[in-house]
Amino acid sequence: MRRWLTFAWIAALRFLGEGRMQTGFILGGIAIGVAVIVFMSAMLTSVQTNFTNRVLTSQPQIELQPPDEVARPLRQEEGVIEAAIVQRPTQRVLSVDQWQTILTRMRARSDIVVATPSVSGSALAVRGDASRSIGVVGIEPDDYFRIVRLPDYIIAGEPSLGTDDILVGIDLANDLGATVGDKLNVTTGTGGSRILTIRGIFDLGSKGANERNTYVQLRTAQSLLNLIGGVTGIDLTVNDVYAAETIAQDIGAVLPVKAQSWIMTNAQFFTAIWAQTLSSLLIRIFVGLSVAFGIAAVLVVSVLQRSKDIGILRAMGSSRGKILRVFLIQGGILGFLGSLAGSALGGVALLIWHLYARQANGAELFPMIVEPSLFVTSALLATLTGVLAGMVPALRAARLDPVEAIRG
């Protein structure tokens, strides 16, 4: 007999050990349930983290832009509108008013990590007979690369920018038949035109971005877009990426700018995440419930099978509390052992999935993120579920009248 165990633990372990088949089947059921939860949680976390990382490393978390230009209706007097139809004006490329003051204020905020100006507009890239419509983004590389990790996505050349250099996406380079060192003629709608040398080629993992995005020096973009001394936006990163919307609203409320967080610009993505999280949560709840009912069913049967034993234990001076503990411990042990087996099963399933689910070129679909805390949480939750599931049968056992129980 194990010296360090109390009566309740010894009885619980022996009862489980004696009903081996029953215990084995329910452990199998719990293990499968926990494995499903572990697998789904790890997949969801990986997909979300990977997607979030991709989004956050390819765009600023907050963009400050000039407010939209609006047409004011003519009013003869208060409440009377002269012109019935108000046409929305075209949005010209405008500079952020007093952008240097705003930039200084942004850099002084404790919740903002990096603030950098940018100039963006559309242009036409021409090489020989080929031409493509592009978006030109003028940046200060040292600061901007701390926001958008462009150097991480460079696949040819280098992420450095001189005044006559340009970084282009792989798909644009392919369309124009250009490579590092080749020159492009970039022309804007405002009449600006420059011959720029491709310094680096990047792959952002998105065809649209690789076809349209190009990066040049801030001054080059100002010159191209006829915006000397001005910037079209201030890009920010913040300490807490999920607080970006609150910070954006705060900035928009006190400064004459339109502040847009990555949360608003990726609203569809967040809706998808929310839907995914909700459905995953529901599945986990129902799997957890089926596990709990399974444990409860096994323990109810165990109480029925052992009612005489319970009666004898009560006759020997075992209190109701001790009998209660015997069955709660059984529930906890089933939950804990099932969660260990389920974690191992879920881990193996993740490994197999990661091994076989590949892109066409053999690369992994996305990096698998499996936090050790997932297993710890699963074990704790499964143990707690086991204890709670054991509550009803345990109470039933504790309430047994010893005379009736012994008589059977």
Place this chain on the structure above:
Amino acid sequence: MADLLVLDGIRKSYNVGTPIETEVLHGIDLAMKAGEFVALMGPSGCGKSTLLNIIGLLDRPTSGRLLIQGEDTTSLPESALTSLRGHAIGFVFQYHHLISAFTARENVIMPMLVDRGRPDGEMERRADELLDRVGLIKWRDTRALNMSGGQQQRIAVARALAMNPFLVLADEPTGNLDTASAQGVFELMRRFNLERGTTFLIVTHNHDLAAQCDRIIELVDGRLTGDRRNSAIRNAAESG
């Protein structure tokens, strides 16, 4: 010698307050002294087991008082009754009711483990000593399930004595045994009674075994109808 056990007007009814209320015990008055070896006899359904359950604190009387060592137990809360039952009273049932998941030794240890009042080594020593006394020390690590009826009942006797109780209640302990095994178990209980002074109250239908007790109480239809003492038997047992 002071009375160990006093039953004063014990009545027991079932379905109290309903049209089918049935009184099983009709005012039992009984006193037992420490060290007595008493047989309780009576036809089936006369209330023997109910009386035993009340004395064993497994059930409460509808009215009347039950005094154990002078203490009125009828007003004690359930936790106190459970504790008293664990420390002072041992049970032997007709069917051994050993816990099949445990070995012989673990079954004997179980009451001590429930109480958790002594070190592990002492519990094991005590269990081994009792198993030795009932002649089953060689089977101490055998599951109770794998033993004969006689052996199982001997382990049940050892288990009943594990806490060194002053009262052992045995409900037809030899009812399921052949004559030789029944005599063996009976003699075992008698030996413990004589050596340790443990009081035994044994429900039995076996007149031969009852005749070997110090005292025979008869219960018919929930009433005591006979109470005979047999001092010659006691003297013979002590001298034998």
